[in-house]
Amino acid sequence: MPHTAAETTQVVRFRAGAQYALLAGPLLTMLDSSIVNVAVEPIARQTDTSLPTVQWIVSGYLLALGTGLVLTSYLSRRFGTIPTYTAFLAAFTGASALCGAAPGVGVLIAARVLQGLAGAPLVPLAMSMLLGGSGGSRRMSPAAGVLLFLGPALGPSVGGMLLGAIGGGEGWRAIFLINVPIGLLAVAAARRLPANLGPPAQPTARPDLAGLGLLAVGLVAVFYGVDRITRGALTPPATWGPIVVGVAVLAVYAVRSGRVPYPALDLSILRQGSVALAFTLCGAASVAAWSIVFVVPIFLESGQGHSAFITGVALLPQGIVTGVGTLAGAGAAARIGVRPTVLGGFALLVASSAGLFAIGAETPLWLTGLILTLRAAAVGLVITPLVLVATEPLRPEQQADANTAFNVVQRVLGSFGIGVVATLFTHRSAHAGQVPALHTVAIAITVLAAAAAIAALFLPEAHTEDLLAVGRQGDGG
Secondary structure, three states: OOOOHHHHOOOOOOOHHHHHHHHHHHHHHHHHHHHHHHHHHHHHHHHOOOHHHHOHHHHHHHHHHHHHHHHHHHHHHHHOHHHHHHHHHHHHHHHHHHHHHOOOHHHHHHHHHHHHHHHOOHHHHHHHHHHOEEOOEEOOOOHHHHHHHHHHHHHHHHHHHHHHHOOOOOHHHHHHHOHHHHHHHHHHHHHHOOOOOOOOOOOOOOOOHHHHHHHHHHHHHHHHHHHHHHOOOOOOOOOHHHHHHHHHHHHHHHHHHOOOOOOOOOOHHHHOHHHHHHHHHHHHHHHHHHHHHHHHHHHHHHHOOOOHHHHHHHHHHHHHHHHHHHHHHHHHHHHHOHHHHHHHHHHHHHHHHHHHHHOOOOOOHHHHHHHHHHHHHHHHHHHHHHHHHHHOOOOHHHHHHHHHHHHHHHHHHHHHHHHHHHHHHHHHHHHHOHHHHHHHHHHHHHHHHHHHHHHHHHOOOOOHHHHHHHHHHHOOO
């Protein structure tokens, strides 16, 4: 029986408590991906520990993310989406409390590893509930786009303000402890989630142990190499060796996954050209967004002499505008179509990234903030349409795999982008100064955004309603 556009695009609205439960956990874990970067040096000073040792609070979290993401798809099938999400949310909250109360760096690093393991599944699971369907019902929420970029965009702002506002060198503890009340409320609110979210649990589902092992080894190796790049360690084989090995192991997994009936992560979704293109473009947006979020705070503090608190305040608008941009992108995709919306977003990203050339040692903060805010709006515009293209053609039972793979791509490319750009900025700063270094980064980001805009020409012309209709047909509706 055919479905009208009105029927197809009917949105199942969550109550406020359920919305909070689905947004709080992922936002916290994405926030923690970037917020701790600004606290590494204060923690080293406060604990009288070497910087390379303290850096493991970032590295341990990143490496644990790879393992946590690997487990997401199987655990959600085995125990159900809501129980799995709630359990990991509770574990993340507990790990955050342990981080905040850590008596020393050793305990802090261990707690950060637990945080990474518990936090990794929260984003893909929440996205599958916000975007997935059950019984032929489809939901599309712009909040799914917010989850991907709002947290990393806000991280340096929130971290800088907390460090600047709390004296005595203890501000870094607040970065972790702030998660605890928010997480506890989210765990309680998770009881309000509709019971039919996602496919039913499959208690008899058996894990693909070989596949899980390949994915874990491959992702951890890639993340380790990327982490060394972020630290400026470019000497092979210690840096590039793990990346090459990791990519090779992941390639073996990709070949193997097509030959087993129930792979740990189903990659067949990438055979659809539009899905693969959406993954790639969202990865490009991750690099463009996260790399600048990492570099600009360093420039504002070291190059212009601003405090961590003032830097945090200056960067705050871009985080807010990222969220607003995702809502605008959802509306534009419904009115004018996916391709024009994404093209417009990437065109704005090209123009605003080129605007970074206007920033110098004496540039007022308001102008820097304006340029960064325009970039944030551009990234926000492209995210929701790309998430829709990547997930709506899929069946409900494919959502967990799709969102896990989607988040793997974002984490890997975003981290790799930060590593390359940070190294480029550091080396260029040492030879020519921070202003030329920032301009060099601007060239790289502008070229990347322009290439993404060209690739976006091959996206489907469909409006939101058309994509949702395709998804409904895929469900057999």
